[in-house]
Amino acid sequence: MKRTDSGSVSGTDFSFEKGSQSNVEVTWNDRLRDFWEEFIYKPGLVAWDDWRTRIGATITLFFLFMGTVGAYFYRQPSTNQVERSVGPFQNPDYILGTTPLGEDVLAKIIHATPDILIMITAGAVWATGLALLIGVLAGYKGGLTDRALTSMSDVAMSIPGLPLIMVLLVTVQPTNPAIIGGIITINYWAGLGRGLRSQVLTLRDEPYVEASRTMGVGTLRIMFKDIIPNLMPFVLVNFVNAGRYVIFQAVALYYLGILPSTTSNWGILLNQAVNQYGALFSLDGAYLVFIPTIAILLLTLGLILLAQGTDRIFNPRVRTRLAGESESTDEEGNEQPAAGGF
Amino acid sequence: MNSYYLKRTARAVLTVWMVATITFGLIRLLPGGPMQQLRADLLRQGGMTAAEVNARMEQYTSLVPDQPIHIQYFNYVAGLAQGDLGQSITEQEPVVDIIAETLPWTLFVMETAQVMIFVFGIVLGAFLAYKEGTKLDSVGSAISIVLSSIPYYVVAILAVYLLANIGGWFPARYGYDSTVASPGLNLPFITSALYHAILPIGSVVITGVGLQLLAMRGNSIQVLGEDFVRVARLRGLSDRRIATRYVARNAILPMYTGFLTLIAFSIGGSIILEQIFSYPGVGQEMLQALENRDYPLMMGIFLVITIAVVISVYIADLTYGLIDPRVSSGDSSEAY
Amino acid sequence: MAADGTQQQQSALSAEDPVIQMRNAKVTFDDGESYVMNDISIDVRRNEIIGVVGESGSGKSMFAESMLDAIPDPGVLTGKVEYLAEDGREIDVLGLSKEDLRQMRWEEISMVFQGAMSSFNPTMSVKGHFVETLKAHDYEVEPGLDRAHELLEDLYLEPDRILNSYPHELSGGMQQRALIALSLVLEPEVLVMDEPTAALDLLMQRSILMLLEELQDKYDLTMVFITHDLPLVASLADRLAIMYAFRLVEVGPADEIIANAAHPYTRALLNATPNLDAPLDEMRPIEGSGPAPINLPSGCAYHPRCPLADEQCRSAVPEFQQTDADHAAACYNWEEATDQIPLNYEDMLDDTATSEGDVA
């Protein structure tokens, strides 16, 4: 049937003479089941399959547990609460030993974790979020916005991190860990933004993005439906790297005494070990240096391993293979069998 | 001048100018920022009229405090061009001289460390790529992951602790042994300086090489899978030639841009390293300036460090055009 | 499985003056469970252009790579591959040591791949590729570059401009021709080409084929041209070998195969490719799809898609049978194929045959 009016699709839309008319309605629990399967069950399956993610996830969950439940139950560290200068694993009440001021080392480690975790999440979310916004906008829009945003991130990128943070912290004197996290990654988003921009530049000209544009799909919807999902592996890896950067900088700032030593932090423990307790000059004070080091190492290691494993989550091939969905036999038959190939 | 280099030069100059403006902003406009706090300190000392305070502040920062902003800004930039960054409060010396003394030490440690990280990362990364799938490969990768999970300053502390204080094999402090030599181009000074630099450089390299190694390994494995490597083997080229001219050469390209951003953050990181080794670098000066509120020195160092970063990134940027022919013909945005 | 090495009686497969002899060549990736190239025995004749045609996934690339023993690991090549040089040397390719194999490749047999762009080192000029190849085989560079100049001129390219530019500065067609020149710079006797022009558009493809024909006369080369595009290679090749499901199914002179292909698959392939001569409504695609190496149908692999399939086809793999002087097909019922599967360009064949007599 020929469409009468010009172009616009009014009542006379097409209907199929042929084709089965099975009516299909989508119930509410279908939607829920889809959501569960899509975002929790399958990614979990993929994550667990790779040994790196398994270790990474266990370590990170351990710290999460320590930061929440542990901090809630275990006693606050305070001076002279226990016997002084006891080595680790000698007494079950204070398993990790005590400081020369009589503080329980395990308490200090545990109670530093909540702040560190908040700082990491705040800093990483701020850096990745801003980088995603600027990178995608500059990459997709192009032209003047691209030039402006790129030169802005050029400047931010070339300002060395630590000195800038120091200047800001000295003037702002923040105490809330979330703000500290944000300030620490004040210019970290620049490098990430540039990486995202170049990825978006390639994605923007992909046929499926052009097809969406041709269908008249809005720019925002294209960004969130077509471009960002394909960036997620890159974004996630850098989200965790931002976390690693925050840990390193935060501990350094506490160690240097720039951040107030009122709150507890592994950096402060290190600072006290080195400057006050003179741990560096005799072997028996070694545990005061090694314990915070191991804490930092473990948390960072957990994050890095988690990142390396998770980019497979966003790869649809891996997700379907693991979830047991059948791989269609390729119609032309691919030249190389699953095993080898060239 | 090829358009690519022209664009890069323009971008470097623009960046330096914008950084200078931001530093000016940080000093002058930040509420509770350095200038206000300097005025408060001077008033607290007491016994000075407002005019005297202004004169003293002008002496330190070579800026007349109550002039309209744009004139101050103009003087600031003009002063900057002639290298006048004001005067340090604590050391009563022009900021520029202090920086001139200390910046070489920082650049020496940090740039050597970066170059070593880059070289080791490439060589070991390519080596592991060739050994992909073997036990050595998995062990090597695991070690690099663990090594990159420790902050360099923690390794520095451990180095001072175990290798210097307890072990005694290396000097734990200072840039050179003043008893043995005096600064100058004489051999004892150079050997002593090198001897003192081993621990700082070592701790940065050990923790930095891990990520670069893994990145290089990933790139090399990807290049090894490319057709032109297979065709090269069919053409009978020697393995050595393929490993260097084909695999390493193409695997370095993406690494180079990562290396650029590393320069920026490493110079910033010198502050804590020099505090641990009390190394006479610009980082330690910055820390002391921060601790005793010596704003002119603090902001001067901040500006110089940033410009040093911009220049080193600019140099690396120009050389990038040499190793990737595709760039110098057209301006490819990923270069930076 | 097929009887072991069928010797002289299949004249289509053997040759008086072969340059390459392949006997029961097999390639497997999972040590024997499935074969990506299954029991190929054929001779490549000296100074001939043989076209090897097959849909993607039929094992034709393996056939090309096995001539240089260049199967990528973990692939394993078994059987016998003999190279008989012009000066009488007989070289068992699979028996060669690593160094001898390195010498033989490119000096005796060289190869051109499909993606020219990905066959060049992006950070090196085209000249760099020529020089390092000459040096790797201890040829003097100067005379080698003169040869390169001549080759590039034969290929309608300006030698100096091409040599001094980087691969990304050349168009697709130029890169492919530079690659062909690079593969001939050591004056090999055999040039194996795996879909060399597939990525280019038609006019460039045909032009390159013209140039290959001229090069073959000038340097009296033997050429093995692998492609999925039958009409394209039909005009260039002296002989055609059709592959299906990792086996050879038909071999014979090009015009013979075009005029009366014996194997049902070849006839179906000829009917399926759109070309200018066949009347429009008779073009029919081949139903179904080529089998994967793992679940290979029993007996003749084509029997699920073949209209002539009978019990015999389903049980045993057909032997090669002589259907004409120099033309053989591996099919039990090849006689009925001619009348049961008409070729849709029959009338075009009749008038050209009658008007000029000799079609080739």
Place this chain on the structure above:
Amino acid sequence: MSSQPVLSLDGVEVHFENQRGLMGIGQEPETVRAVDGVTIDIEERDVVSLIGESGCGKTTLGKTCIGLQRPTGGTVEYRGHDMWDVRDGKSDSDLEWDDIRQSLQIIHQDPGASLNPNRRLVSILSEPLRQVSPDLSKGEKRERIYSLLEHVGMNPAADFAERYPHQLSGGEQQRVALCRALLMNPDVILADEAISALDVSLRVEMMDLMLDLQDEFDTSYVFISHDLSNARYFTEHGNGKIGVMYLGQLVESGPAEQLINEPKHPYTEVLRWATPDLSLEQTGDMPMRKIDIPDPIDPPSGCRFHTRCPEAREVCKRETPETYQINGQRAACFRRDESHDYWDSPELVD
């Protein structure tokens, strides 16, 4: 022919400026004249094929037709109204840009890249329905998607709908791309080399499918290909016309059978020579004087084909031939005009 063409392009030009020197100053910018003065009409339920070598501007022209590329010269009219005036709100017609946009769709060459790897088919195919009829419930959308999938031979549709693109073969992916375009109920679909990436035996199948669906969806096709035989098959079945492009200009156009059997332009004869056929009789040597296309930045003077044309003469270097009309066929070559002084100007020899 029907009343008003769906699309009519008049003297369309598309020039790309790439900046050399710093931000445009310094060396003057190079202009690539991708499309240089093309006039063509696309009727209702029509098939127009554009053929030519890569780099001749056929894709750019195709994208200009469906409004993805803004022309730098000439006009592109959709049902009589200038498309880009509507876009800029300057047009008097009651048409909105969204309606025009939604009625001109595209299918790409590489099936693997034309579907978002991260979305299931059902989500990919509900996108067009969301644009065209937003009020449909999720159930109705699925129903319509299932019936179209079965219509193009992908059943059981429910199973295919849940799949990701990487779980489909090249042929299936291309059919989904076709479904996506058809669900927009478009007036014109640009098939940009839509079948050249498919395996030989699948090409005919895909072309047949596109032609069957043409009647049902009442859509025209702009079919781009570098292969004359594919274009001929598709155009002949849809009884449309073929346009031959060279360096941004339409050198010849006309009904498929006429154009192939009696080509009126030397370049079409060269393309005809390049199309392999099974009769094997025409060998002959290289019909063109040069293989490579001249640099599009400064195309040859006069008739742009004169540097490679086997019939080129001195006059071709100086003058640019206008388009001659010969009973339904149009060709831009002096040879079509007996009285032109081309015939007595000396042979061009380089």
